Amino acid sequence: MNRAIESNGVIKAACARLSLRGFGMLPILVILGVLMQVVTLYVTGEGSFLTSQNMGIVAQQAAINVVLAAGMTFVIITGGIDLSVGSILSAAAMVALIVSLHAGPMAIPAALAAGLVLGLCNGALIAFFGLPPFIVTLGSLTAVRGIARLVGGDATVFNAELPFAFLGNGSLTIIPGVFSVPYLAIIALAVVLVSWFILKRTVLGIHIYAVGGNADAARLSGIRPWAVLLFVYAVSGLLAGLGGAMSAARLYAANGLQLGQSYELDAITAVILGGTSFVGGVGSIWGTLVGALIIAVLSNGLILIGVSDIWQYIIKGLVIIGAVTLDRYRLRENART
Amino acid sequence: MNLSKDSPLACMPGLMHVQDSERSTGVTDVDPRCRSGDTQTRSGRMVLEMSNISKTFGSVKTLKDVELTVYAGEVHAYTADPGGEIRIDGQLVSIDGPLSARKHGISIIYQELALAPNLTVAANIYLGREASHGGVVLKKCMADQCRDVLARIGADFYPDTTVAELSLAQRQLVEIGRALHARSKIIIMDEPTTTLSSREADRLFDLMRQLRDDGVAIIYISHRMAEVYELADHVSVLRDGQYVGTLARKDATPAAIVRMMVGRDLSSLYKKEHKPARDPVPALEVRHISDGIRVRGCSFALHRGEVLGLAGLMGAGRTELAYLICGARTRSSGEMLVVGRRVDFRTPRQSQDAGIAYLTEDRKGLGLFLDMTVSENINLGICGRDAYGGWILNRKRARQRAAQAIDSLLIRVKSARTPVGTLSGGNQQKVLLSRLLETRPKILILDEPTRGVDIGAKSEIYRIVDDLAKAGVAVLVISSELTEVIGMADRVIVMREGEIAGSLGRGNRAITEENIIALATGAGCMPQQGRSN
Numbered sequence: 001m002n003r004a005i006e007s008n009g010v011i012k013a014a015c016a017r018l019s020l021r022g023f024g025m026l027p028i029l030v031i032l033g034v035l036m037q038v039v040t041l042y043v044t045g046e047g048s049f050l051t052s053q054n055m056g057i058v059a060q061q062a063a064i065n066v067v068l069a070a071g072m073t074f075v076i077i078t079g080g081i082d083l084s085v086g087s088i089l090s091a092a093a094m095v096a097l098i099v100s101l102h103a104g105p106m107a108i109p110a111a112l113a114a115g116l117v118l119g120l121c122n123g124a125l126i127a128f129f130g131l132p133p134f135i136v137t138l139g140s141l142t143a144v145r146g147i148a149r150l151v152g153g154d155a156t157v158f159n160a161e162l163p164f165a166f167l168g169n170g171s172l173t174i175i176p177g178v179f180s181v182p183y184l185a186i187i188a189l190a191v192v193l194v195s196w197f198i199l200k201r202t203v204l205g206i207h208i209y210a211v212g213g214n215a216d217a218a219r220l221s222g223i224r225p226w227a228v229l230l231f232v233y234a235v236s237g238l239l240a241g242l243g244g245a246m247s248a249a250r251l252y253a254a255n256g257l258q259l260g261q262s263y264e265l266d267a268i269t270a271v272i273l274g275g276t277s278f279v280g281g282v283g284s285i286w287g288t289l290v291g292a293l294i295i296a297v298l299s300n301g302l303i304l305i306g307v308s309d310i311w312q313y314i315i316k317g318l319v320i321i322g323a324v325t326l327d328r329y330r331l332r333e334n335a336r337t
Numbered sequence: 338m339n340l341s342k343d344s345p346l347a348c349m350p351g352l353m354h355v356q357d358s359e360r361s362t363g364v365t366d367v368d369p370r371c372r373s374g375d376t377q378t379r380s381g382r383m384v385l386e387m388s389n390i391s392k393t394f395g396s397v398k399t400l401k402d403v404e405l406t407v408y409a410g411e412v413h414a415y416t417a418d419p420g421g422e423i424r425i426d427g428q429l430v431s432i433d434g435p436l437s438a439r440k441h442g443i444s445i446i447y448q449e450l451a452l453a454p455n456l457t458v459a460a461n462i463y464l465g466r467e468a469s470h471g472g473v474v475l476k477k478c479m480a481d482q483c484r485d486v487l488a489r490i491g492a493d494f495y496p497d498t499t500v501a502e503l504s505l506a507q508r509q510l511v512e513i514g515r516a517l518h519a520r521s522k523i524i525i526m527d528e529p530t531t532t533l534s535s536r537e538a539d540r541l542f543d544l545m546r547q548l549r550d551d552g553v554a555i556i557y558i559s560h561r562m563a564e565v566y567e568l569a570d571h572v573s574v575l576r577d578g579q580y581v582g583t584l585a586r587k588d589a590t591p592a593a594i595v596r597m598m599v600g601r602d603l604s605s606l607y608k609k610e611h612k613p614a615r616d617p618v619p620a621l622e623v624r625h626i627s628d629g630i631r632v633r634g635c636s637f638a639l640h641r642g643e644v645l646g647l648a649g650l651m652g653a654g655r656t657e658l659a660y661l662i663c664g665a666r667t668r669s670s671g672e673m674l675v676v677g678r679r680v681d682f683r684t685p686r687q688s689q690d691a692g693i694a695y696l697t698e699d700r701k702g703l704g705l706f707l708d709m710t711v712s713e714n715i716n717l718g719i720c721g722r723d724a725y726g727g728w729i730l731n732r733k734r735a736r737q738r739a740a741q742a743i744d745s746l747l748i749r750v751k752s753a754r755t756p757v758g759t760l761s762g763g764n765q766q767k768v769l770l771s772r773l774l775e776t777r778p779k780i781l782i783l784d785e786p787t788r789g790v791d792i793g794a795k796s797e798i799y800r801i802v803d804d805l806a807k808a809g810v811a812v813l814v815i816s817s818e819l820t821e822v823i824g825m826a827d828r829v830i831v832m833r834e835g836e837i838a839g840s841l842g843r844g845n846r847a848i849t850e851e852n853i854i855a856l857a858t859g860a861g862c863m864p865q866q867g868r869s870n
Binding site (some may be wrong): 201202203204205206207208210213214216217218219220221222223224282306 | 561663707730
């Protein structure tokens, strides 16, 4: 009997540990959603949070961050970091708008290409010269911001007849008048699915986890760490480029100075909230999705409740610290000799 | 051996710890079953007594109903009730972690030393207990006291030396110094000699005997039997986490201990059924290979179906030579031939493609991915070969492969999806070995294949290596355990300071411990004595 109780305890402990990973944040997302509904009901007299219209808005608001955070998940699983995604997003959005003014259909491919090239530059510096990812991407955070301002002549670029604007503001109608899904959310979900497939179902995915878990062992077992690193930073850049196109489609405009400021922090927050370890080797894309949705629900809910902009910042910051605390707790749980 | 008789005050039970690498001093889940605290025995008083101790680590029960009694000094400890209670001098105390253990006079010296390399010796010895006056650290006072401790353990370095400058053996002395300074009555040493050369180990043993005579009880955990016979006054044996029994010094014959550990006799430990092929062209030939630093002009040949031992002291350049062969480092001169064809590996991947597999000596640091599952660790190197379109995982094949490996290498694991970090050393080693074997190597380089591995897994690894050689694989075994080299190898080459000092067996001098040590140390540069085998 003793043994049964003990094994029960072991199972419980394992579940507790699992629940902190990946899907573990799902209950927090649900609790947060219900909380927002209750508070809006209390404050404004009607539950304005859990409506199909508002859910669409939340999905739309979360979409760009989900895309950036997906790329960031790849990078953080290898034990790295990409601080430059906000700047790359801005540069790619500028490229998308400028190209759309001259050669309409080429706008999105151009944005993706811009992101990919910038990501490859990060990756090459990290993979071939062995520079620390934090420093490389901190540098490109600034340099690419400069490029974003440069390509637009330090001005805001408009295009009222943006050919792909429907992507930014349109929705796919599932049940007319009742339920529709924003295209941005569909793109984000597609990115998550592809990322999941790469991470969990391909040789490359296994290698990404391996390099993050133990780079030396990976090299000795015949993996090419440089190829893996090049890939993850390229993906992060490419997805930042996609984020740029999405952002351009939403706004019909881009500004090299302001667009995408501190987006990298939102992306990192989403990844960490999702249970991906900063140390590398551990993490999941579903967790990242949940993490990004938590941030979106938090921002949207706080606006609906009428919390001031200043307090939104404070609450958001506390959430980041809470996330890191969770990361530490989880690491200690997993500590082994 | 040269051990003095049981001293009236102390004894050193060497605890043979088998099958798992998790050791705990935090005592949990204990059934109260204590004996009298002041039991006098011929060899001294009980210091520590534990009974029916169990410990679970992750989902694996690593200790089951363990009993341990340690004599000496005047402390008696017993544990009771879940949560663990320990009685010292009749007073109940609880030990729930390393810190409280230290408070009660128990110090542990871990396999992986726990020093801060960036601090001085004095700072490390005082770590956590700095002598201070109003928050200001009293450096002078600390250094003075340190000097006394260092003198007592016969250290040849100073309190203000930075730990990073010390050798591993010296660092171990710092740990011991720390334990002494804390006035520990019980010192637990966990495989302290795995990273020491035999001369350094001898010095450590002398110190341990001296400490014992001073009244310190030492619990010595080791996989190396020779050390246990040499040192221990009592030997307790655990197998698969289960307490098997305790032998007094006079009964602790090698045969008796091995029987307790394996459940069978020593003669069956090694198996040598393979026959080296007599091909004119060796599977691997290395000619005057150098890396410009640690390896200087090494030449040897390795034949199909042969197990070639590579012996030498720590730092003789054995691992570095293996690195050159498998392409983990690039050589500065010399050439290498695989089945008569010149090769030039720049990365481990290239050597892998040529049929060479290298088992690292640093299983956790350079071998395994501890967070990943057993299956992932086994499939990692090979999964690209049968992936759909070269990159989509063939999960069915991966599952089969993992199941097969677990089956044929007798890896004891609940499921292939268990994280490899939760396994015991022996099972981890087998997982790593099966990853290499999945690449179907023709040449296998094993670097300390049984380091930190329990004796059951050891004998299984020996069997696996013999089977591989029988199947025609050429095997190079690097090992610091002489009995292992002698037991496994058909021929032994010995390295000294980066050079091949000589070769034993097969027309040369016989493979004996004396001959290997003579070559490794350069002590006996005797003329060739011809065949004596």
